[in-house]
Amino acid sequence: MKPVTRIHSRTAVLLDENIDTDRIIPARFLTTTERSGLGKHCFNDWRYLPDGSDNPDFPLNRPTTRSCSILVAGRNFGCGSSREHAPWALLDYGIQAVLCSEIADIFRGNALKNGLLAIELNEPEHQWLLKNPGIELSIDVRAQTIQLPDGGHIQFELEPFARHCLLNGVDQLGFLLQHGDAITHYEHQQEKAA
Template sequence: MEKFTTLTGIAAPLPLVNIDTDMIIPKQFLKTIKRSGLGVNLFDEMRYERDGSEKPDFVLNQPAYRDAEVLVAGENFGCGSSREHAPWAIKDFGIRCVIAPSFADIFFNNCFKNGILPIALPQETVDILMKDAEKGANARMTVDLENQQITTSDGQIFAFDVDPFRKHCLMEGLDDIGLTMERAPDIDAYEKRLAAERPWA
């Protein structure tokens, strides 16, 4: 998993509440078990017309936000079904951080497992960050995970909380498999000892 330390990039404003996982990645795209390739279908029904052409008014279709790496959204982001394809699609598009007043629990947990930093902040703080994001491509936001700070394009700094274990995993690029592999020497030693003690097993 890619390490997350400090991210400076364009933030896209999406001032909608209750964005559910079906809005993030509609059910017809859930057939794949690959984590790549879903970015093109992120927010599919909001991004595209029925004929496949882009809706020019949708934020991620606007030139200023095509390379957004941060998403600022409304409360209860990621609600609905527990599909892990939702963070897969967000990450594959290029977004590494989602900021909102609140998140659905399962989506929140899945973000950390897929290298995305979800940050929950008070509504009044999100409103400030939303206005900063609305400035477009010339306004770049910095998310500093080590110091747990967000810096707006005009230098305002906001602190955020993050679980220490999840912070460690993101900064070291460790998903569940990576955490297991950290214990590989212990696992190997156990298996050798077990083979010697119970050769019939």
Template sequence: MRPFTELRSRTVVLRERNIDTDQIIPARFLTTTERQGLGQHAFQDWRQREDGSPDPDFPFNRPENAGASILVAGRNFGCGSSREHAPWALVDLGLRAVVSAQIADIFRSNALKNGLLPVVLDEAVVDELLEHPGIELHIDVARRLVTLPGGSQVEFPLDAFARTCLLEGVDQLGYLLRQAPAIQRYEAMHHEGHAHAR
């Protein structure tokens, strides 16, 4: 993962509530353990018409949304099964943050492990963002702040450990591995203390 300190991007909007992980990445695409390439199948059943052609009205098919890396979605985003492929697909699609009034706990945990920032804001703020797709937001991870187009700032919850991992660009295992020298020093001191006690 690369360090994630801040993000400036236009928004892509999906107004639907209760977008579950099967809608984010349908089960038929879960046969891989490769993260790359899943983005092309994100929201597959919504992106295509019945004849298999792209639906030009779906937000991720619209040319003005190309390159946008913040998704604003209706409440209870990421509900359903615990598949880690869901954040993999969204990251591969080019997203770095998901903004909603409510994000499912398991999805939130999986997202943070994969460098995708779940941003939960007050419902009134999210409703306003849902009504104005394509506006630019600035997200400051260190300060846990979203700056809105008018300059007002709103805080979002992010626990200290997740924040540290994002800022340093490491997952949970990477963070622990970085502590290896301190752990080894402790183990050596602990072992030495036991040896003297004998």
């Protein structure tokens, strides 16, 4: 994973609450055996009209939001299935951060492991961002702050290990493999007890 330290972009807003992983990437695109190339199907059935053309009512299709890499979404983003294809699709589509008052557990874990910043905000700040689409934000992972255009900033929480991995591009499997001896010891203890 490449280090993620700072993200600067205007925001795109999806007001809907409970945007589930089926909406992010419909199941019929999960027959792939690769991680790449899912961006073209991100929000597929919301983003395209039945004839395959862009749906003008899908907020991210507006010319002003197309290049945005920070997504502000309604409460409980990423609920539903455990498919890691959801963060893969969002990243491939160009989203680098999701800001929300509450993010579903499995999605949040999957997102952070892939360098997609999944940040939970307090309700008032989240509501303010939902009501002010298109503003310029600068997210600083080290300082755990979001810089606002008026000079103010929002402080956010980030699980310390996830933050460490993001800042240093740490591979979590490498970290786990370092526990090889402890795992072997645990297995021996279990075998003795059984």
